[in-house]
Amino acid sequence: YSSQAKPTRDSSYAIINNNDIEHFKTILDSHSIITDASEIDGFNQDWMKKYKGNSNLVLKPKTTDQVSKILKYCNDKKIAVVPQGGNTGMVGGSVPVHDEIILSLSNMSKIEKFDPVTGVVVCQAGTVLETIDSYLSPMGYTVPLDLGAKGSCQIGGNVSTNAGGLRLLRYGSLHGNVLGVEAVLADGTILDCLSTLRKDNTGYDLKQLFIGSEGTLGIITKVAMITPPKPTSVNVGLFACQDFNQVKTVLSRAKSQLGDILSAFEFMDRPCIDLVLKHQQVQDPFDEKSPFYILLETSGFNETHDSEKLNSFLESIMAENLIIDGSLATDSKNISAFWKLRESITESLGKEGAVYKYDLSLPIEQFYSIVELMRAKFNDKANVVGFGHVGDGNLHLNISTPKKPYSKEIFDMIEPFVYQYTSEHRGSISAEHGVGLMKPDFLHYSKSNNSINLMKSIKNTMDPNNILNPYKVLPK
Ligand code: FAD
Numbered sequence: 110y111s112s113q114a115k116p117t118r119d120s121s122y123a124i125i126n127n128n129d130i131e132h133f134k135t136i137l138d139s140h141s142i143i144t145d146a147s148e149i150d151g152f153n154q155d156w157m158k159k160y161k162g163n164s165n166l167v168l169k170p171k172t173t174d175q176v177s178k179i180l181k182y183c184n185d186k187k188i189a190v191v192p193q194g195g196n197t198g199m200v201g202g203s204v205p206v207h208d209e210i211i212l213s214l215s216n217m218s219k220i221e222k223f224d225p226v227t228g229v230v231v232c233q234a235g236t237v238l239e240t241i242d243s244y245l246s247p248m249g250y251t252v253p254l255d256l257g258a259k260g261s262c263q264i265g266g267n268v269s270t271n272a273g274g275l276r277l278l279r280y281g282s283l284h285g286n287v288l289g290v291e292a293v294l295a296d297g298t299i300l301d302c303l304s305t306l307r308k309d310n311t312g313y314d315l316k317q318l319f320i321g322s323e324g325t326l327g328i329i330t331k332v333a334m335i336t337p338p339k340p341t342s343v344n345v346g347l348f349a350c351q352d353f354n355q356v357k358t359v360l361s362r363a364k365s366q367l368g369d370i371l372s373a374f375e376f377m378d379r380p381c382i383d384l385v386l387k388h389q390q391v392q393d394p395f396d397e398k399s400p401f402y403i404l405l406e407t408s409g410f411n412e413t414h415d416s417e418k419l420n421s422f423l424e425s426i427m428a429e430n431l432i433i434d435g436s437l438a439t440d441s442k443n444i445s446a447f448w449k450l451r452e453s454i455t456e457s458l459g460k461e462g463a464v465y466k467y468d469l470s471l472p473i474e475q476f477y478s479i480v481e482l483m484r485a486k487f488n489d490k491a492n493v494v495g496f497g498h499v500g501d502g503n504l505h506l507n508i509s510t511p512k513k514p515y516s517k518e519i520f521d522m523i524e525p526f527v528y529q530y531t532s533e534h535r536g537s538i539s540a541e542h543g544v545g546l547m548k549p550d551f552l553h554y555s556k557s558n559n560s561i562n563l564m565k566s567i568k569n570t571m572d573p574n575n576i577l578n579p580y581k582v583l584p585k
Pocket of ligand 1: 193194198203255257265270272324329456541
């Protein structure tokens with residue numbers, strides 16, 4: 110699963126026995142306790158089928174109180190636990206490494222409150238992101254994050270990974286949009302930080318600890334989030350560019366000329382488009398192939414104003430020869446078709462074979478060079494593609510080979526080179542996917558020793574028995 114070996118099982122963790130299962134039966138009904146191996150299989154394996162654990166117990170609590178009782182028991186007995194949301198994570202964080210209990214949040218999926226004046230929604234952590242969006246839509250609101258996994262990922266998983274996605278450019282990160290969380294600590298303590306206030310400077314902002322800590326500091330049971338009004342006028346442009354310099358210049362023009370209506374700026378190279386055309390029912394929108402494509406979205410509330418702005422932007426980038434081809438979609442069918450090209454890259458890669466995924470933040474000057482370097486390194490040995498949220502400086506570098514299983518030889522060609530390159534340019538080795546099981550040993554490429562030590566002491570204070578998501582995020 111990486112160039113590093115899988116961590117060995119920590120023998121200080123208890124092995125679950127029948128007495129434990131009998132105890133869980135006093136907390137949960139029998140449908141919420143899964144012990145059947147074939148049913149557990151899907152929970153043991155991640156979305157990419159890259160990481161596989163060996164758990165023989167899944168617990169599916171319905172209330173915060175049940176989560177608290179489970180954790181208290183596990184902490185007392187030193188039983189390791191992995192929290193699992195929609196299991197769409199990309200770094201192996203949501204599946205057990207060995208025999209940890211899987212605590213699935215999928216039975217905690219109630220939307221509890223919505224305030225139509227402030228736009229604040231409160232829901233249980235297991236609510237699927239798309240369900241929240243469908244609930245908000247008739248009331249004229251939308252969720253402030255959007256990602257290809259929206260039909261399966263849960264808000265608790267999104268908050269735990271600080272998921273970025275396609276609209277971060279417009280609405281900012283979950284560190285800003287999440288107003289409060291309720292979380293259960295390792296010893297069962299219920300921490301009520303479920304504020305719905307925009308402003309609250311009463312000392313340390315504890316909820317931030319749970320945003321992006323990937324289930325290592327507590328289990329999120331509820332989330333309060335500010336949601337923006339749903340734009341009524343949406344346009345999407347797909348542009349073809351000759352080189353990456355053009356992509357960069359179009360990005361800076363889009364920021365200055367489209368300003369507040371710019372809601373997404375995504376890029377993909379030609380090999381990405383070829384993959385999508387191979388695996389999905391979509392058509393190439395252009396007659397000629399180009400090396401780079403931009404998907405740009407505007408969202409606003411005044412159709413005439415937005416399309417005038419977009420058309421004059423388009424005229425100016427064409428006049429400056431910054432694009433070689435372009436097409437605009439204004440109706441929902443064409444808009445979805447353009448988005449499908451971008452959103453189904455991950456799924457199409459998954460159909461290729463083994464996929465080695467790297468999710469990097471890089472300065473715009475070095476953004477695409479790493480893709481070219483890796484392509485030169487691999488030659489015909491693997492397919493190297495680059496795409497991502499270029500508007501946020503986030504590159505998804507993916508290397509695929511036609512055959513599984515994952516190969517140590519390929520890993521060694523990529524790691525630690527990719528991380529060293531990223532570190533040399535002061536980038537991040539994980540822009541949005543997190544650290545999970547994939548990257549603890551590489552964390553030092555993005556965090557100083559002092560930072561890692563402080564992270565370890567926070568972990569030790571909040572989870573002294575280290576029962577929550579062990580082997581993940583922090584290096585040994
Ligand atoms: P899981 O995968 O179940 O868990 C992720 C981590 O959070 C694990 O460490 C788990 O232990 C922990 N966790 C889950 N729920 C809780 C909880 N309630 N309390 C504490 N810890 C918890 N990610 C992006 O950031 N941007 C993208 O654009 C993006 N696009 C994607 C597209 C596709 C097609 C796919 C498959 C994935 C994509 N992802 C993206 C990755 C993934 O969807 C996100 O990381 C998502 O936020 C994970 O949510 P989940 O509910 O599936 O969490």
